[in-house]
Amino acid sequence: MTSHGPWTLRTGTTVYAVRLSPDGPWPELAAWGPDGTETGPSPLDWSRRTHFITPADAAPAEYIPYGQRPFTGADLIACRPGEERGTWWAFTGAEQDEDDDGTQRLRLTFADEHLGLTTALVYATVPGTDVVRRRTEHTNTKAQPLRLERFDSGAVTVPVTRAARLTCLTGQWSREFQLTQVELERGRFEIGSTQGVPGHAYAPWLAVQDAAEPADGPATPTYGIALAWPGNWHITADAEPGGTVRVRAGRLPHEGAVLLGPGATLTAPWLACAFSPEGLDGLARAWHRYERRLAGERLHRPRKVLYNSWEATGFAVDAATQLDLARTAAGIGAEVFVVDDGWFPGRDDDTGGLGDWTPEPTAFPEGFDAFIHQVRALGMDFGLWVEPEAVSPRSALHAQHPEWVYRIDGRPATLVRNQLLLDLGRPDVQEFVLATLDRLLGDHDISYLKWDMNRPPTERGRPGGGPPETRDLDAAHVAGYLRVLDHLRTRHPSVTVEGCAGGGARIEHATLARTDVVWPSDNTAPLDRLAIQHGYLHAHAPHTMSSWVTDAPGVFDPRPRSLAFRFVTAAAGVLGVGADIRRWSPEERAEAAAWIARYKEVRDTVHRGEARTLGGPTDATCGVQYEHPGGGRVVVTAWNTGPLDGAPLVPGRAARLRLRGLDPAARYRDARTGTAYSGAHLTHAGLAFAWTATYDADLVVLERGVTP
Template identity: 60%
Template sequence: MNRKDAARSWTLRGARTEYTVAVPEHGRWLELVAWGPHGVSDGPSPVSYDGPTPFLTSGDSAPIEYGTDAARPFAGPDLVVETATGDRRVSWDFQEADGDEQRLAVTFADPVTGLRTVVHYEIPADTDVVRRWVELTNTGDAVLRLVRAGSAGFCVPTPHGARVSYQWGQWAQEFQLDHVDLGHGGFTVGSSQGVPGHLYVPWLAIRDQAEPVGPTWGMALAWTGSWEITAERDTGGLTRVRVGRHLPDGPLDLPAGASLTLPVAAGAYSPDGLDGLARVWHQYQRQLAGERLGPRPVLYNSWEATYFSVDAENQLALARIAAELGVETFVVDDGWFVGRPDDHGGLGDWTPDPAKFPAGFDAFIAEVRALGLNFGLWVEPECVSPRSKLYSEHPDWVYAIEGRPITPIRNQYLLDLGRPEVAEFVHSTVDGLLRQHDISYLKWDFNRPRTEPGRGAASQLPDAGRVDLDGAHVANLHRIYENLRRDHPHVVIEACAGGGARTDLAMAARSDVFWPSDNTGPLDRLAIQYGFLHANAPHLLSSWVTDAPGLFDPRPRSLAFRFVLAMAGVLGIGADIRHWSPQERAEAATWIARYKEIREIIMHGTVHLIGGPDQSRCAVQYTAPDAATVVVLAWHTGRLDGAGLLPFRPVRLPLHGLDPAARYRHGQHHYSGSHLQAVGLPVHWTTTHDAELVVLHRV
């Protein structure tokens, strides 16, 4: 880069990485110079291109950071704007930039439409994540229509082909990690459900095919509505990833004088493959948690024990046993409120059922508290049952199309949270429960996507205009979460959506823990958690020990396996512990005590994923921040190769990040750091021993 170009070039610096962008001399866009380890921009750009582009424009091949269809008419724009006359191809010119090594704002303006665009960057201190978002302002005198409203384009050099890693799933099978090799063309994942959804995770990773465990770039979106991520590799070896909102209800209107801030897209870099990239995301999400990154309580949830048959007697019977085991929080799940004997009614009428709690709900909570337990409650405040009192009084509060039937899912409708009066009802309902009752844990569920893209008769009013239903719902959801956290800082909030359908970076900043799946079968859950930890930190992983078999792999596993598995994040129990034997209860109490000894390391430690659920070795390593303690959770996933009747050797788990010259102790066993990294920690599986918790102390 020559001296003249350097005047319009900026480098943002993270803990170990840097991100350099520049405005070319023509001033029509901002483009990437280099993204990688410190010093990567000191040399020719690995992504620049100024050669011929036959049948294309120069912008179609340039590493543009954010471009309209005027800059990228054929290769895929980030933003498409349409005027009142139907014209497109909005273009702009560079105006100014302001920033430092942590933040940058670059402004462009279009003199024809009056569109002012500010492209923002931020790298939070001590992280290697670059946050990007765009602020659009219509300074003209006519409405502008946003046909596409992406947040960012990320450019990655993939000269030998791109390996794209993503996570697919369905209900009860979320976070399945998979990969596709992209020679040329595109690959797209997303959701049109008004939530991130079960089908895909708003997360993607890109590597060059020649270096599968080398430099890796990741992208994610902080948006709790519909979304889309597209990776496209061009003929010149550049893979460009577009990240942003999906607009299932059609274009967005930007009236004259109005502004719109698009969701934050986050980019991450690691030189150490997917495993290293996971640690980058973990560090970032721990910063999002801030002062709320304390030890999560060991909880018991009553759902799988009683389902909708909730009453004070059976709940207290469970709570007494849970307290004896060492549980810290008791959560009553669905079925506690009026009109809820099953999933056909009750939602919206959030009053404790006096028939189920004859002495009063507060008296019941007091009995739970007297056992030394905190109390938690399940709610699903965005949904309403057709048979509820709320729906009979406010049928206009649900998403609907005038003259069309409403689509029920799980026998319920969805409230239009974008309406101010609905948002006020939802907030006041949950806030009221937290103020009226002694609640310290809140499980917020969401069991159906949005199907009707309208507001019924109200949407037919002449002055109603085009409403951003998705955006309004998400904005009010986020605002309610923020207000609840502000007003009830002691309450732990768990985000659930029929399992893992609402996990994104925006929710990671507003909730304390995620429920990743309704599937608690041990081997199924192992695969779910393996994928989850690639995109999310352990403090967000709620995991229960239950009696459930797997839906996709029903092979039985021991109680030890289930406990060690649930210890990989935030430990919970969901089994019907009334039927556990005295021996099982004693074993459970031992595991819970052991978890309490290591959970600070689980929450704060450096994570290494070893092997995987489809391999003979499968483990997660957590290294304490001071490197003095290493926790290893390991699981037997396959056959036993003769179960001791034929020659075999123990499985070896290669550990990472240790001091080769140091010695580490586990009980009577001593190992050098060199041995543990080069040869591995031995684990010996038998027909009765299928999981292991190893705590290594540096001598």
């Protein structure tokens, strides 16, 4: 290695190599792929000749400023206020080291002495995964402020033959995480959000493949990125000259630019980069391993089966009704009872109460603690729903602190869901939220907290907070949000924290690193939910995916499915129940209890095992396979999404799911039926499912090590 590189980072099975370009002072990607890819000529090498563009515009640059790359998309745009935009930097050094835990770090620095800007490109591996994390740090070295219009976290370049296949997760409220593919031969593709959260429309996640290869091929090289930022963001992909696609990602300031003061440093969010040689399914497992690493020791705490009372009672919360539900929930095996919206004063509907976070005395006439004690006496933990960032206009909090909401003087306020949003970037608002949560969790025996957010910020101003161009409201709100979550993890480590934002509008790695589970969607209808979870599991791990069994009809696919179908769907992640179980028949409750008992036996495999998707919800039969660490157990969740009568294409012939990744010489026994299979049979012939009108889903447990 010379002072110009290459610099090599090694993960569990992959390599990421960076070098200084021979054409100018910018870093380029030399190799990214399986270990050994760095040996030999780089697939990103080019002739060094350009026509009507600069060499920097054609280079596979890891990060490059406008000024040096003026035409095809820069990652950094900076200037002094009132002056022309542009940065022309020089390489100033590299530092590479390795921590005791195996984390490899690389830091490349560049400086524009005239502008007074120093930029550091920071790389770090994550032990036990195939993820390389990247971000940038920008420091103003002069006595005048700097204006940063773009400051992406990083960029990656992927070689393709003719076109790139981009896989993203799209949707809307109640239809999040729809797996969507776009073929990009020329031009630009962009997704993002300016809603103050990642949003329902797109997830900050992208997979890139050569369109000449099959998307789900077991030997298709697949590259992925994911941005850890719970605020405004973008991901942009450009089909570049010479057979590459270049993807850059970063946050978007609400004000359009950030003013960086003298001596100040702006640190961009982490961008996680992952590679798998095994297609989208292999990339999903790479992300799952990374998110299990983010969970740390919390991964080993069982995700308990919860019952949430919202769909049964709505805002009509009172102790007697809730206890009636709690007794029934305990009877089917629930381990946590969560009271949702409606437990605080003024909350008869969604027009009041938010911000006044004390239990409604008339709803709990014997006292809130006595109510919690009665729930816990049933053998369940107790949980509570809160929406800490929200405030109702007619609440006592808003009357006392109208200045705490986002607003613009002289302009009307927009109500969304009849509420306003607190400016969590303000230190006094943060202190209020911290004190509120400490009081609730400290004064009452609460072990589960569901944090919701049901509206984006509108009229996003802060009167009296200085000129708008000097603020960075989006980053301030994110910092406040993460500060509160970090406080919860430190001050209340035993409390399970669920993240929710009107469903799946705020799910990304910064949130997942600080919560135990998240709520992917408010849509719990069986076939709708199956499609949501199929997309979700391509980007996120099963142990993070909260899912409920309800009686909700389909929003987009209204075909009914059995209670078994709904339980198997919810058991594919973290099982919960949200139906009005008082209305279920004794037979349905008995069936529910049996499914919950089966789930408890396999949840460790579901949450910690290697997951593989087996087809998808557009197939008549699909499933998810989970292999326990060490391979001693395989769990398969399977569904019939086809005709309601369950009729196969050929009468009398069962549908089959071919399993993947099993040892062909190993022996597996169905724990329920006793049927034994070889690994070769399961991967070649598959598991048989003789679907009928009433048998439309199953959960199969295969124990390894039994001879047929």
